[in-house]
Structure formats: structure tokens, C-alpha cells
Amino acid sequence: MKTSLPVTQRDQHLLYPDADQYAIATYGLTKQFERYIAVNEIDLQVKAGEVYGLIGPNGAGKTTLIRMLAAAEEPTTGAIFINGERLLRDDSNPKLKQRLGYLPDDYPLYHDLNVWDYLDYFARLYRLRQPHRRRRVYEVLELVQLTNKKDSLISTLSRGMKQRLSLARTIVHEPILLLLDEPVSGLDPIARMQFREIIKVLQEAGMTILISSHVLSDLAELCTSVGIMEMGFLVESASLKELYRRLARQQIVISTLGALDDLKTELRNFSLAREWETLPGQNSLRVEFSGSPDESAELLKALVTAGLPINEFHCTQEDLESIFLKLGHKQAS
Amino acid sequence: MFDRILDKTGDWNPQLFRELKGRLKSRNIAIALGISAIIQVFTYLVFLSHYPGKHDNFSRYCSGYTPADWDGYTPYNLSESQFCARDAAGALQSGVFNSELWWLDIFTTLSFVAIFALLIVGVYMLIADLSREERRGTLGFIRLSPQSTRSLLIGKILGVPALLYLAVAAMLPLHLGSAIAAHLDIGRVFAFYLVLAASGAFFFSGSLLYGLVSASLGNFQAWVGAGAVFSFLSFYSFYLINSYGDPLTFSLADLFLLLHPAAFLPYVVSTAPHSLDTISYLHAKDFAELTWFELPFFHNANTAIAFILANFGVGTYWIWQGLQRRFHSAHSTVISKQQSYFLSGSIVLAMMGFAVQEGDWQDSSAYLLRNFNVLYVFLMFMGLGLIACLSPHRQTLQDWARYRHQNTNNSRSLWRDLVWGEQSPATLAVALNFVVTGSMIFVAILMLPFGEYRVTALLGLICTISIVLVYASIAQWMLMMKSNKRGVWTAATITAAILTPLLGFAILEIDPTNSLYRGLWLFSATPAFATELMAFSTVGLALLGEWTAIVLMNVQMSRQLKKAGESATQALLQGRDRAAMMS
Numbered sequence: 084m085k086t087s088l089p090v091t092q093r094d095q096h097l098l099y100p101d102a103d104q105y106a107i108a109t110y111g112l113t114k115q116f117e118r119y120i121a122v123n124e125i126d127l128q129v130k131a132g133e134v135y136g137l138i139g140p141n142g143a144g145k146t147t148l149i150r151m152l153a154a155a156e157e158p159t160t161g162a163i164f165i166n167g168e169r170l171l172r173d174d175s176n177p178k179l180k181q182r183l184g185y186l187p188d189d190y191p192l193y194h195d196l197n198v199w200d201y202l203d204y205f206a207r208l209y210r211l212r213q214p215h216r217r218r219r220v221y222e223v224l225e226l227v228q229l230t231n232k233k234d235s236l237i238s239t240l241s242r243g244m245k246q247r248l249s250l251a252r253t254i255v256h257e258p259i260l261l262l263l264d265e266p267v268s269g270l271d272p273i274a275r276m277q278f279r280e281i282i283k284v285l286q287e288a289g290m291t292i293l294i295s296s297h298v299l300s301d302l303a304e305l306c307t308s309v310g311i312m313e314m315g316f317l318v319e320s321a322s323l324k325e326l327y328r329r330l331a332r333q334q335i336v337i338s339t340l341g342a343l344d345d346l347k348t349e350l351r352n353f354s355l356a357r358e359w360e361t362l363p364g365q366n367s368l369r370v371e372f373s374g375s376p377d378e379s380a381e382l383l384k385a386l387v388t389a390g391l392p393i394n395e396f397h398c399t400q401e402d403l404e405s406i407f408l409k410l411g412h413k414q415a416s
Numbered sequence: 417m418f419d420r421i422l423d424k425t426g427d428w429n430p431q432l433f434r435e436l437k438g439r440l441k442s443r444n445i446a447i448a449l450g451i452s453a454i455i456q457v458f459t460y461l462v463f464l465s466h467y468p469g470k471h472d473n474f475s476r477y478c479s480g481y482t483p484a485d486w487d488g489y490t491p492y493n494l495s496e497s498q499f500c501a502r503d504a505a506g507a508l509q510s511g512v513f514n515s516e517l518w519w520l521d522i523f524t525t526l527s528f529v530a531i532f533a534l535l536i537v538g539v540y541m542l543i544a545d546l547s548r549e550e551r552r553g554t555l556g557f558i559r560l561s562p563q564s565t566r567s568l569l570i571g572k573i574l575g576v577p578a579l580l581y582l583a584v585a586a587m588l589p590l591h592l593g594s595a596i597a598a599h600l601d602i603g604r605v606f607a608f609y610l611v612l613a614a615s616g617a618f619f620f621s622g623s624l625l626y627g628l629v630s631a632s633l634g635n636f637q638a639w640v641g642a643g644a645v646f647s648f649l650s651f652y653s654f655y656l657i658n659s660y661g662d663p664l665t666f667s668l669a670d671l672f673l674l675l676h677p678a679a680f681l682p683y684v685v686s687t688a689p690h691s692l693d694t695i696s697y698l699h700a701k702d703f704a705e706l707t708w709f710e711l712p713f714f715h716n717a718n719t720a721i722a723f724i725l726a727n728f729g730v731g732t733y734w735i736w737q738g739l740q741r742r743f744h745s746a747h748s749t750v751i752s753k754q755q756s757y758f759l760s761g762s763i764v765l766a767m768m769g770f771a772v773q774e775g776d777w778q779d780s781s782a783y784l785l786r787n788f789n790v791l792y793v794f795l796m797f798m799g800l801g802l803i804a805c806l807s808p809h810r811q812t813l814q815d816w817a818r819y820r821h822q823n824t825n826n827s828r829s830l831w832r833d834l835v836w837g838e839q840s841p842a843t844l845a846v847a848l849n850f851v852v853t854g855s856m857i858f859v860a861i862l863m864l865p866f867g868e869y870r871v872t873a874l875l876g877l878i879c880t881i882s883i884v885l886v887y888a889s890i891a892q893w894m895l896m897m898k899s900n901k902r903g904v905w906t907a908a909t910i911t912a913a914i915l916t917p918l919l920g921f922a923i924l925e926i927d928p929t930n931s932l933y934r935g936l937w938l939f940s941a942t943p944a945f946a947t948e949l950m951a952f953s954t955v956g957l958a959l960l961g962e963w964t965a966i967v968l969m970n971v972q973m974s975r976q977l978k979k980a981g982e983s984a985t986q987a988l989l990q991g992r993d994r995a996a997m998m999s
Binding site for chain 1: 427430433434438553556557558560561562563745747815818
């Protein structure tokens with residue numbers, strides 16, 4: 084079923100002029116189930132080489148969006164471009180499929196094959212030839228640290244190993260765009276860390292990666308850009324730097340060996356220090372500070388000059404989690 | 417060595433490689449070969465036990481002549497030339513044992529075993545495998561790979577029943593050996609293998625399509641599919657083997673007989689050095705009389721095999737059209753509207769070829785009418801099939817109604833969209849299919865020697881098409897239901913609409929020839945059998961009633977679609993609750 088017009092090259096350029104500037108570009112992408120609109124007119128743009136994190140509560144439409152980007156789901160309406168090429172769900176674009184790697188959240192596997200045969204099978208499906216195929220399967224096995232398991236039946240692997248094997252399957256054909264749907268959910272902290280390391284390696288290798296997750300700390304460490312989805316809409320899409328700059332407040336943690344009240348009295352003289360809260364169990368304040376680094380140096384100097392016994396003074400930023408909460412995003416109902 | 421072959425296979429078709437890798441393990445191979453050996457030994461032993469016994473005077477496998485002084489009786493199913501002449505010691509005289517016939521029977525038995533094992537078990541394996549992959553979600557990955565649908569599904573067809581192929585291939589030496597011992601023409605035997613392969617391609621492709629379409633049935637679907645093939649094969653095998661029944665009806669039902677690979681066996685068996693009466697099954701002379709548009713295709717083996725292969729070929733071609741569409745998108749219809757016009761045209765053409773045969777024992781125009789009435793019954797089934805293949809998914813219809821103006825090429829013309837469009841409702845397309853096939857039949861009725869039955873045949877055609885359009889409208893309307901089981905509900909309703917009137921007539925003894933209420937026959941699934949005996953006015957009124965129902969249902973349907981297609985804003989402005997819509 085094709086829902087799209089047969090668009091000629093020229094038409095495409097007129098309708099979607101900037102499509103070829105992005106690794107992923109969608110235009111008015113919509114998916115409707117019954118009367119429920121799961122994804123609503125999304126215009127998503129992801130530049131090549133980025134690690135784009137997709138945040139949002141359950142039911143926000145992240146999985147549907149990723150499935151459409153992976154050509155696993157037919158959009159109700161709208162268009163998807165991968166590196167400037169139109170993505171359609173049929174036999175017509177094997178080259179484009181060669182460039183995509185998709186890891187769904189439930190990563191189904193074949194239990195009757197062993198690890199090597201499984202990867203070898205997918206390498207063959209993606210038309211890798213010997214001797215390159217053997218080399219590549221070894222490479223990905225090493226990357227996901229499963230080399231010593233290569234002859235084990237898949238049914239005997241642990242959950243974390245299966246997850247890593249699925250990731251290996253996703254990248255065995257060297258895609259240039261990775262779509263990962265909740266890749267770390269259900270994994271223990273060590274497995275998560277291993278997974279993050281692998282993603283970093285892939286990013287250094289130049290892949291564009293789109294990850295959805297609701298574990299925000301994972302994304303903060305990995306991503307260069309973030310999109311926030313809510314009830315089918317993409318309500319925010321910006322680089323992480325931009326997001327921090329715009330939304331994160333700068334904070335200064337100040338500890339004193341003397342009385343906290345003296346510190347507070349002194350702080351009242353500074354208009355840039357707007358609010359503060361006492362950190363429980365410590366003789367410290369967390370101060371909301373809206374000034375520049377020079378101005379924070381001024382503040383420190385003033386405090387020391389005033390004779391306060393300051394033993395700690397450092398600037399921090401709000402984390403992604405509090406920014407997300409601050410944006411006032413609610414659970415989709 | 418084996419690994420190298422497997423590796424080469426994998427370079428050609430990765431899917432086949434995967435299936436073989438998962439299946440060809442030494443334990444499985446041993447089991448498959450063991451089962452094959454057991455079947456062969458069992459068959460051989462059974463026939464060994466049919467050797468003429470010490471006390472048998474007559475036997476199927478004796479070829480002596482009854483002596484002049486014989487005063488016993490001759491069994492009814494054997495002839496006088498099947499006497500077991502013995503020497504003084506009581507042993508069979510040399511040359512009396514008809515070993516060619518004995519081997520021929522083994523050959524035939526093994527042929528049927530191979531047909532049944534291959535088609536039934538193969539169909540079951542393929543459907544079960546596909547539904548398992550679909551359920552686990554692994555099929556999704558394969559779909560996303562750059563392999564073509566054809567390469568993936570050919571890999572499945574060749575790989576999933578690999579062990580079965582092995583077991584059947586292991587029967588080859590005994591099968592060929594028995595053919596040689598029976599003095600059969602080996603060329604014909606290989607031609608039979610060709611027919612068997614073609615039937616495999618047809619049935620296995622069909623089972624994949626069925627597996628993709630009926631994914632909602634779960635585990636059950638493999639049993640239903642294999643059961644259907646089993647019923648088909650058993651039904652026709654019975655007619656082919658039974659020496660008293662005539663396997664051919666000289667009507668279009670013969671087209672379906674040709675889908676049984678054993679339909680070619682008579683041409684193989686006829687090369688045996690016995691009279692056909694001695695063999696007493698698979699009579700080629702029945703087949704020799706079969707014609708298609710009065711062309712004697714079945715008069716010789718070469719044209720017969722060409723016809724049979726072409727029949728499988730055309731069927732397989734259309735199934736693959738459906739597979740190509742359905743594999744990537746579970747919501748698309750099995751065939752496009754455009755394809756449907758050609759498909760129904762080709763089916764009716766093939767069926768009509770067998771319908772125009774003339775029986776020599778009856779008034780030929782009455783015979784033609786009988787054959788055309790049977791054609792109408794098949795026309796009805798074809799119509800139901802078209803509804804199933806052409807009706808879009810509910811979600812598709814909803815999207816079509818809502819986003820038609822954005823998505824399709826034909827957004828300017830609703831009519832064009834209804835006739836050619838991918839996602840539009842199917843009722844008009846089904847009607848148009850009947851315009852195509854109806855006009856073909858109409859021309860045939862005018863040209864053929866129908867004599868006094870011409871008007872009856874025409875009325876039968878019109879009544880059949882009307883009632884199928886009623887079913888189509890009901891089906892299309894029901895497929896808009898909210899329930900997940902809407903497909904099952906629709907199928908059940910249509911089946912009930914077909915069966916209830918016929919059952920009712922049977923119970924209440926309403927016969928089209930004499931009952932007061934015989935007009936009711938016009939509303940049954942087989943109105944053609946009644947038109948002959950009705951007054952014009954009765955038929956006219958019945959048609960008027962049916963057409964009114966069709967129009968009303970389609971008006972209601974389009975209102976419902978309009979409602980489904982309105983945007984959230986429209987609904988809001990009209991103060992309608994979301995939940996109340998589409999119900």
C-alpha cells in the first residue's frame with residue numbers, strides 16, 4: 084500500500100526543499116489509530132552525526148514515530164526522508180534499507196540458531212560478501228563483547244547479552260542511521276553502562292543515532308540533541324546545549340564553616356543571587372544565580388572579603404530531569 | 417563439503433540458508449529418512465501380502481486364462497483372464513504372475529503417498545512457520561532487510577519443508593524402480609514429477625498468502641489450511657481412484673480437478689502394457705474426451721501436461737501478486753482493484769472453457785444451461801472471494817475518508833478513486849468486476865446454442881450478480897464494525913446468508929418446481945436454478961427488491977464513512993462526542 088504520490092525529483096525539491104540537508108527529515112508525519120492520533124503532524128529534523136534523544140512519557144508516540152522512521156509502520160499521511168531520499172514501505176528502495184538499523188524495544192530473536200549463525204544470516208540478508216562478512220561479524224561480536232559466546236545457542240543467553248546481540252544485529256550491515264527504541268530498559272546498571280559505551284563508539288564512527296528513552300540520565304550523557312514528545316506532538320526539539328542555555332538555571336553551591344544566617348545576610352546584597360535553599364544535613368546553600376562566570380567570581384570575592392569562612396563554592400547546572408519536569412510535561416492520558 | 421554447499425546457497429538466498437541451518441541437523445535428518453523408509457517398507461509389505469495366495473484361483477495379479485473345464489465361479493471384479501494357473505506342485509506357472517501390474521500398483525500408491533505427504537504436511541509447515549514468525553515479531557526484521565519479497569518467500573518455500581523434501585526424495589529410488597519394473601514410459605514419470613513440483617509451487621505459495629492474510633487466527637490457521645488441502649485432495653482422489661465413478665463431470669468443476677497433481681497420472685498409467693480395464697483405475701480415456709472451448713487439449717499427454725502446467729502457472733502468478741502486496745503491508749488488500757478486473761476475467765474465461773462442453777447423452781442446450789447454472793454458483797463464490805480480497809481494512813477506510821484529499825492521486829475524482837484507488841471502498845469495484853465477467857458470459861450466452869433456454873440463462877446471470885452484490889454490500893458494511901473479529905463476523909454472516917435459505921428450503925420442502933413459496937428461491941445464493949420456472953414479473957420484483965437493498969446499504973455506508981472522515985474540529989463544531997462516532 085503506498086500512500087504517497089509518485090513524486091518526481093523536481094517536485095520533491097519544490098515540496099521538501101531542505102530534505103537533503105538532514106539525516107532524518109519528516110514533513111507533517113501523522114499516524115492515526117481509529118480516532119486516536121498517535122503521532123500528530125511531526126516535522127522532525129536530525130542532522131548527520133547527531134545522537135538525538137527522544138524523551139516523553141509512555142504513550143507519547145515515541146515508538147510509533149520510530150517505527151515509521153524504520154519503515155516498520157505505514158504513516159497515515161506525511162513524508163519521511165532519510166539523507167534526502169524518500170522512505171517508502173515496499174521493495175523499491177533496497178539501498179535506503181541498507182542504511183537503516185532499527186532496534187525495537189522487544190528485540191525478538193531466533194532461539195534455534197547460535198550467535199554466529201544469527202549474525203551471519205543477517206549479514207547475508209544485508210548482502211555482505213566474504214571475506215568482509217566474516218570480518219564484520221567478528222568486529223561487531225567484539226564490540227558487544229560476545230566473542231566468547233559465538234557458538235552458544237541464543238536461547239542460553241542472559242537478557243543483557245540478548246540485548247547486546249540484538250544491537251549487534253542492528254549494526255552488522257554498517258548502517259549510517261540507527262534507530263533505538265528504549266534500548267536500555269530492563270537492563271541492570273552494568274549492562275546499561277556497557278551499552279552506553281557501545282553507543283559512544285558508534286557515534287565516534289560517524290553514525291547518526293536516534294534513541295528513545297524515559298531514563299533521562301542515560302540520554303543526558305549520550306545525546307547531542309533532544310526532542311520532547313507529548314500526546315503525539317513534538318513539543319521541543321533542540322540541541323542539548325541550546326536546551327541547557329535556554330532552560331537550565333545556573334546554581335552555585337556554597338558551604339560555610341560559620342553560621343548559615345551570616346551567609347544568607349551577605350547574599351541579600353547580591354541581586355543576581357535570587358533564591359536559595361538549604362541543603363539538608365550540610366552547612367550549605369544552593370543558590371540560584373543568573374550572572375556570568377565573572378560575576379560569580381565577584382560574588383566569591385565579596386563573600387571572602389566579608390570574612391565568611393567559605394570552604395566550598397562551585398557552579399552546577401540543573402539536570403535534564405528537572406528541566407523536563409519544569410517544562411510542565413504531564414503523563415499522556 | 418556440506419558446509420560449502422550451504423554457504424553457496426546462502427550467497428544465493430540468505431533466507432533458504434537460515435531455514436536449512438535451523439533444520440538440517442543430523443538427528444532431524446535421521447528421523448525424516450527413517451519415516452520415509454518405514455513408509456516404503458510398509459507399502460512393499462502390504463503388496464507382498466497381496467501376492468496370489470496358495471488357495472486363490474483368481475487374483476488381480478494373475479494373467480492365466482480360465483481352463484475350459486473350470487466349474488468354479490469368477491469373482492465379479494476380476495475377469496476370466498486373471499486365472500492363477502498352477503503346475504502339479506501347486507506353484508504358479510511361469511509367466512502367470514503379472515509382475516508389471518503389481519509394480520504399477522506400488523508406483524500408483526507411492527505417487528499418492530507423495531502427493532498427500534508433500535502437499536498437506538508442506539502446507540501445514542509453511543503456515544505454522546509463518547504464523548510463528550509473525551507472532552514473535554521476527555518477520556518484521558526480515559521485511560526491513562533489503563531482500564526482495566520474492567527472494568525471502570522462495571527461501572521459505574524451499575527451506576521450511578526441507579526435511580519433508582528429503583523424506584519424499586528418499587522415496588524416489590523405489591518409485592522410479594517400480595515405474596521401470598511396471599514398464600512405464602519414464603519420460604511420462606518425469607513429467608509427473610514436473611506436475612508435482614508445479615502443484616507444490618501453487619499450494620505452497622497459496623499457503624503463504626493464506627498465512628499472511630489469516631494471521632489473526634493464530635495456531636488454528638495451520639490446521640485449517642492443511643485440513644482444506646486434505647479435503648480437496650481426498651475428495652478428488654476418491655473420484656480418480658474409484659473404478660466405477662467417473663472423475664470428470666464435463667463441467668467447469670473439472671478445472672478444479674486439474675489442480676490435483678494426480679490428474680496427470682492417467683497419462684502415465686496408460687503407458688503400462690495392460691488394458692485399462694485390467695488396471696481399472698485412472699482411466700485416460702475419460703480424460704481424452706475432455707475439451708476446453710472444444711479444443712481437445714487432453715487428447716494427448718503433451719498438450720494435457722501443457723494445460724495442467726499453465727493452469728498451475730496462472731494460479732501461482734496471481735497468488736504471487738497477492739504475496740508481493742501483502743508481505744510488506746498487512747493492511748493492504750490482497751489484490752489491487754486494477755488487478756481484480758483481470759483476475760476475475762481470467763478465472764471466468766478458464767471456467768467457461770469447460771462449461772461449453774457438450775454432453776452427448778442429453779439435449780445439448782439443456783446441458784449447456786446446466787453447466788452455466790454451475791458456472792453461476794462458482795461466479796457467486798468468486799464474488800465472495802473478490803469481496804474478501806478487495807475490501808480494505810477498517811483503518812484504511814477511515815484514513816481514506818479522512819485524508820483522501822491529501823494522499824491519493826485521484827483526489828479530484830471520487831469515481832476514479834472508487835474504481836482504481838488503493839484504499840477506497842470495494843463495492844463499486846466488485847460491481848465493476850461483475851460488469852466485466854457478466855458481459856463475457858452475456859456474449860457467450862448469445863453466441864452459444866442455448867435455444868429456448870437463452871432467456872433463462874440470462875435471467876439466471878442477472879439474479880446471481882444481484883444477490884452477490886447484496887452480499888458484497890452487507891460484507892462491506894460489516895467490515896466497518898469496531899470489533900477486532902470483524903472479519904470472522906462478516907464471514908459468519910455471509911455464510912449464514914447463503915446457507916440459511918437453502919437449509920430452510922430443504923426443511924420446509926420448498927422446491928423451485930412446485931412450491932407456492934418458490935419465489936423465495938430468487939433470494940437464495942443459487943437463484944439461477946429457479947429463474948427457469950418463474951414468471952417474469954416475479955423475477956422483476958425480486959430484482960427490484962434486491963437493488964433497493966443494495967442502494968440503501970451503500971447510502972448508509974457512505975454516510976458512515978463521511979462521519980468517520982470528518983476531522984476532530986468538524987466533530988467538535990457539531991458537538992459530537994468522539995466515542996459516539998464510528999459506532
